Amino acid sequence: MPLQSHTQPQHLSMQPNQAGTLLQKLHVDAPLLAGLILLCGIGFLILYSAGGQNPDLLVRQAVRLGVAFVLMLGLAQVQPQTLKRYSLALFVIGIVLLLAVLVIGTIGKGAQRWLNLGFFRFQPSEMLKIATPMMLAWYLAARPLPPRWLHLACALVLILIPTALIAKQPDLGTALLIACSGAAVLFVAGISWRLLIGSIAVCISLTPVLWHFMHDYQRDRVKMLLNPESDPLGRGYHIIQSKIAIGSGGLYGKGWLNGTQSHLDFLPERFTDFIFAVFAEEFGLLGCVTLLVVYLLVTGRCLFIAAQANDTYSQLLAGGLTITFFVYIFVNIGMVIGILPVVGIPLPLISYGGTSMVTLFAGFGILMSIRTHPKLIPG
Amino acid sequence: MKSADSAVVLPGSANNRRPLTIRKYRVAGNVFRNRITATLAVIILLSLGLVARLIYLQVMGHEHYSSLSRNNRIKISPVVPTRGLIYDRNGVMLAENLPTYSLDITPEQVEDLDETLVRLQALLGITDEEIKLFLAQRKRHRGFASIPLHLHLTDEELARFFVNRPYFPGVEVHARLVRHYPRNEVTSHVVGYVGRINERELKRLDPGNYRGTQHIGKIGVEQSYETALHGQAGYQEIETNAQGRFISVIKTVPAAQGKDLYLTLDIGLQKTAYDALGEHSGAVAAIEVETGDVLVLVSKPGFDPNPFVYGISMKAYRALQTSGDRPLFNRALRGQYPPGSTIKPFVGLAGLEYSVITARRVKHCPGFYQLPNLSHRYRDWKKWGHGSVDLTKAIVQSCDVYFYDLAHTLGIDRLHDFLQRLGFGEKSGIDLVGEKSGLLPSREWKRRARNQAWYPGETLITGIGQGFTQVTPVQLARATAILANRGRMVYPHMVSRTKTLDGITPWQQAKEERLSLNSNHLNIIIRAMVDVVHSARGTARRIGVGIPYQIAGKTGTAQVFTVKQTEQYQEHKVAKKLRDHALFIAFAPADHPRIAIAVIVENGGHGSSVAAPIAAQVIAQYLEES
Incomplete structure (x- = not known):
């Protein structure tokens, strides 16, 4: 597959002014x-x-x-292909860190969210906010779309792991957001409207169960x-x-x-x-x-x-x-x-x-x- | 990857003959674009929802919320509970709340706060610490709340301020209740004192309950019973205007006042013991044998606790801290002393209980003791020895050699186990914070603490209460009380009952325990202790003259300074700080014991001459009173 030259992307070379060129070089979207x-x-x-x-x-x-x-600038320099290659690794590291938080994390304001690395404190759940959609995108991109039932089930498990770990900290807000970021990837991947509306209905009907927990x-x-x-x-x-x-x-x-x-x-x-x-x-x-x-x-x-x-x-x-x-x-x-x-x-x-x-x-x-x-x- | 790319490469070429996967990807591309469009639509819809809600709040609800914001708001203001009072066992006041005047500032009403503070400091006796505390508190309050600057205005300061009052807008005098300790230094350690809440305590305290409270118990009963004494704060719901100023009280939830405490202490005895110590430093602990009531708990020198309430000046505090006789140190609870010969009755009892000796067995005392095959001479206090000695004579005349031998025969393990059962080496469990546990040495302890083996010579000196052994006055009094009680355990405690509006709650002993001790053995030991006071050769015979009851006692002298093998201890040659501590334990009456007491006089020399008369005075007064 022939690739276009890295140095002269066509759509950007149209912009004439100097600032534009600088921003281009920095891979910044003005x-x-x-x-x-x-x-x-x-x-x-x-x-x-x-x-x-x-x-x-x-x-x-x-x-x-x-x-x-x-x-942000640093990440903008990285090729999307590179990001894709590291998606799985990042996700796994994130999950390991979440487990570490549950075992040795420091407790602040009644919840166990922080990992004390000595020189600074780090919240692995934040990392998962990026790593979860990356993981799902990586997983689904390699499979026929819209996703089939089996792949959908796997994707749901992938979402559920970080969500459950973070909900256990307990940090329900972040857990829901991460579930949301995974669901968003599923949505744009094209799961059927019927399934989407159906699962929302199930969620609403499950509210009393959630209440219990x-x-x-x-x-x-x-x-x-x-x-x-x-x-x-x-x-x-x-x-x-x-x-x-x-x-x-x-x-x-x-x-x-x-x-x-x-x-x-x-x-x-x-x-x-x-x-x-x-x-x-x-x-x-x-x-x-x-x-x-x-x-x-x-x-x-x-x-x-x-x-x-x-x-x-x-x-x-x-x-x-x-x-x-x-x-x-x-x-x-x-x-x-x-x-x-x-x-x-x-x-x-x-x-x-x-x-x-x-x-x-x-x-x-x-x-x-x-x-x-x-x-x-x-x- | 490859096929995905080709799907994008061939937009719009909807050709049914293309391979299935390619077709699917193209469809996926369309689906994706549809999904982005749908997302955009949903996002715009949701945003419109937010805008609708904002219109509802900011346009339709504007007037309603504006009036809520502008006119009336409800604020919570604390109602501070009155601190519980502290009485002695007979209802004599030991800690009271006196009305006093404090100087408060409302920062909002002061034009130039810094300048006002400087002028106030020049006019009145306000310390830098008070200013610092005021500025720290100011950060936590709104401008319209008045904050105390100076908690105790003397009459003169009050007069001086009122003359200058027009020049100090925003500075007011408020009436407050402030803690006062009428017995001053006599009860300073046991009752303790309250002081201004410091920054560290502020973090630890429940902010709801302590909002508005300025003081907290720092030591003694005041600290140990803080929760009961403080009570539970109430609150008022106050309607305020937009600037937060007071309009009216809507609702009041009253505070639950602090509980009044009745101590087991007898202030009369306490005073007698304190005075009897005279110029000496030391401690006296006396326990009612039957109940475990602590009748006397003196640590001398004491100090005046009242300045601590208002915030003692740094200079005065440092003077107390650096004073050579350490007035801030609670000797009765935290002082750890070698028990000296006062340990002998207990060691003798151990010998009888383990059947190592009998009352009749006689030992020759040549004035020193040597372990087999060793040259070191463990000396007796009596250089030429006591001659033939049985157990009674050994206790009455305090023969060291007899107890060297007994300790050697018992061995450190049995010695340790028996003394531990009498409460040595452990906290007595008295209801005061900060008690020390003393030290009862054992093989295991020495290995743990010093990483050394136990030497036989150390067993010998443990047998006469020297060496590693350390006891607190409370422990010593408790062990004496247990002996007087013939093995029934005694649980010393300071508070006898608490009183609230709902009634009186008496103190209750948590458990009942008894050491199984042979009655004959107890009789032998007690008779020997009676002879210490009442026989012609007893070391404390001077206090036994002319009293209508019998005291059982034992003198003790604890070495502070070790004399070389070849030298002789000469009191007048040794600096006062290194002189021996004088100890005395006693209970009375010997046949029906009611009070047990331990006296320690630091650097007092011999137990018989200094410590025993103090104990005799307290016992006499107690038995006469009741």
């Missing part, structure tokens, strides 16, 4: 990069306000962003979603305060740095999981819609990259990562505005915190690699 920079900019703006105008917070976030950015705090969160007023000063406090913050923001918001809910400490976790409430309070409905549009543009660009990908592995992986990215956004905002239960999922690219930032940018690095590496189309 529209995606622009979207990410915009989102991170918004993130810094709101973090400054939510964190009580504490510059230390911004500096730390900037450092993490720098690390994440370098990782939930931890008390997880049940509380679901109960709080249904009726937060039942315990306004205890467990329902997050949701009520968050809704007050958002609702009082109105159409135009109270203005940057002027949110009272957040600044008077009423809003808990205001610069991590609940940062969207601060944003909504200060920038109002217009700000929220603008932010959603930016998110949609980034997601759209990623979908475009997936659609343009030139081999099955890249298609499946790009599709899966993109859908997962949107699920993050939807679940976080849904939780903050009180239509989903409270699960510990940060708002991508905006919430304060290092691990999720690094994982997300790794995903974008893979997307950029898929976008910018020469297509395997004969000339």
Whole structure:
């Protein structure tokens, strides 16, 4: 199979200006990069306000962003074929690390999620957020599509292993997200609509069973979603305060740095999981819609990259990562505005915190690699 | 891979004659593109859902949520429980809560906080530590909450502040209850004291229960019974405005007040024992034989615990810490001393119980003892020896040679086992935090701790209470009480009952145990101990004169300083710090024992002259009172 030259990909050589050439050489997708920079900019703006105008917070976030950015650039240089080759290994390592966490991991905030490597602490579940879709894409790409029953069953087992291990930590939010990332790959691989709708129906009917296996705090969160007023000063406090913050923001918001809910400490976790409430309070409905549009543009660009990908592995992986990215956004905002239960999922690219930032940018690095590496189309 | 590529290579060439796999892949490509489109559609739909919810909250619910945000909010304010009081066994107050005035600051109302603090410090006796604690607390409170800066204003400070009050907006005087210990240094170690909660404790404490509490028990009963004394905080739901200022109280859940504690301590006896120690450092522990009630627990010197409540100054604290006689050290509970000759009655009992000796067997004492084939002379305190010695005479005159021989015959294993049953080498289990376990040496211990074999000579000195053996005053008093109790175990405890609004809960002994000891053997030992006090040659005969009851006792002298083989110990030549410790154990009345006591006088010289009179005074007072 003849390959096109690496140095002169046709679709990129069309762009004339200098910046374009530099970005090409760096294997960076300019529209995606622009979207990410915009989102991170918004993130810094709101973090400054939510964190009580504490510059230390911004500096730390900037450092993490720098690390994440370098990782993204690094991954963008790697050929998708190389990624494909290491998919299995990465997945296996991830699973081994998850097992290690269950055996020797450190416990923080009541859950065993961290692996202490001496010089830094590492959360293997974050690695699985990338490794699981990679594994599934690798597995399914080598098989006829849409997947047959047997392959589907194998794929489900592949999803279930990391999900169960992470749910046992217990970290239900991350476990569901990882299940989601695997399911997303299955979805773009083309499992039939009937099967999809059928399994969603089964899931809903299995909710009472899931309820039975939930931890008390997880049940509380679901109960709080249904009726937060039942315990306004205890467990329902997050949701009520968050809704007050958002609702009082109105159409135009109270203005940057002027949110009272957040600044008077009423809003808990205001610069991590609940940062969207601060944003909504200060920038109002217009700000929220603008932010959603930016998110949609980034997601759209990623979908475009997936659609343009030139081999099955890249298609499946790009599709899966993109859908997962949107699920993050939807679940976080849904939780903050009180239509989903409270699960510990940060708002991508905006919430304060290092691990999720690094994982997300790794995903974008893979997307950029898929976008910018020469297509395997004969000339 | 190859075929996948060819599927993409040939877009749109839907040719039925192509191989099956190729056709499938092409279809897959279409499916994939369909799926991306479907994804886009679902994403847009879900986003519209979010927007709909946002419109519901921010447009339709705007007024409702705005009023919630702007006008009324509910906040929780703690109701601090009153700390339980501490009484002695007869209801005499040992720790009380006195109303006092504290200086509080509301940071929000102060224009220049740093400047105000500097001026306040110049005006009143406010320490740097208080300022530091205030600034640390300030971080945890909102600006409108008042935070205590100085907990105890003297009358003079109060007057001085009120004269200058107009110049200090946002600084207020509040009435508070503050702990006070009327018995000062007499109860400082046993009752202990409370102090300001420090940063480390803050992390450990339940924030709900301790929000608003400024003090926590640091040592003694105050520390050991912190949970009971503190009580359970209540709370108030308070309606506040947007700035968080108080509007009205909606609901009050009262605090559960701390429990009052009645100690087993008899403050009269405690004071007598404390005073009787005079200028000496030392400890006295007295136990009621029948119940295990700790009647006296003195560690001298004590210290005034009251400054600790308000926050003692660094300088004063350092002075206490570096003082040569170590006033902060609880000798009664944590002091570990060689028991000296006070161990002899117990060793003698071991000899009888193991049938190694009889009361009648006589041993010659030439003034020293030698192990077979060894030249080292283990000396008797009486240089020229005691002559012919039986068990009674050995206890009464405290003959070392008799016990060297007995220990040698018993061997360290049996010696260790028997003494362990009397509670040596183990914590007595008293309900106070920080008790030491002393040390009862054994072969196993020496191998573990020193990685050395046990030498026979070490058994000899263990038999006269020297060498490795270490006991705490509480342990010694307890062993004496067990002896007085004829083998029935005694469980020393400080708290006799707790009182709440619901009633009184008495202390209950957890278990009942008895050592099986031969009654005749006990009689022999006890009679010998009575002779220590009441016979003409007894080492403590001076305290036995003219009392209407019999005391059974034993003197002891614990070496701090080892004299060379060729030298003689001369008290006046040795620095006071290296002089022997004087010990005395006793119980009375000998026929129906009611009180057991152990006295240790550091560097006091001989047990007979210094320690025994202290014990006699406490016993006399106890038996007269009841």
